[in-house]
Amino acid sequence: GQQVMQIPQYQHVQEGEDFTTYCNSSTTLSNIQWYKQRPGGHPVFLIQLVKSGEVKKQKRLTFQFGEAKKNSSLHITATQTTDVGTYFCAGPGTNAGKSTFGDGTTLTVKP
């Protein structure tokens, strides 16, 4: 199946600083999804990107899909303590309904 790699693995920021996590694939992705998992919680779907060069925003979160559809990024502006958690990207698998999850980026925010 397709593999997606995420960097960095961990990110520690001061509250108010920006944060970005990157997702890369060696193959073209038909779509990419982003999930957030709060400490002690379960992954929750955030968004799906489908189009080349697509940019979507959710309040302070900005999601981008690369022109070649091989990479994606999630950027958080002015982080808050509520942003802590692990952010996963997921690409489509080779069989219907199956996604391939990256290893995630764990964000901690120091107040």
Place this chain on the structure above:
Amino acid sequence: DAGVIQSPRHEVTEMGQEVTLRCKPISGHNSLFWYRQTMMRGLELLIYFNNNVPIDDSGMPEDRFSAKMPNASFSTLKIQPSEPRDSAVYFCASSWGTDTQYFGPGTRLTVL
């Protein structure tokens, strides 16, 4: 909608015992996934079903693990016999029509 339901939420058992985890997917979803999450290995896909049929079980660690989906509204993941290294959070997720998956709250398994 109640979302994906998993039971039990917590399970503590002794090595060698049988453990059964249960999942009720979101009504209408036709794909169901079992994941295991640990600090060391991250989020691992164990098995997934489409229309109640196991499609890919390549992530199942070994023969001690088995999963069933007797109908569209119920699935089980069984570990027999359990070992301490099976301790993890086990998530069930379901989806329909797209790759978007909706996760249950998870079962935290501790094997002593």
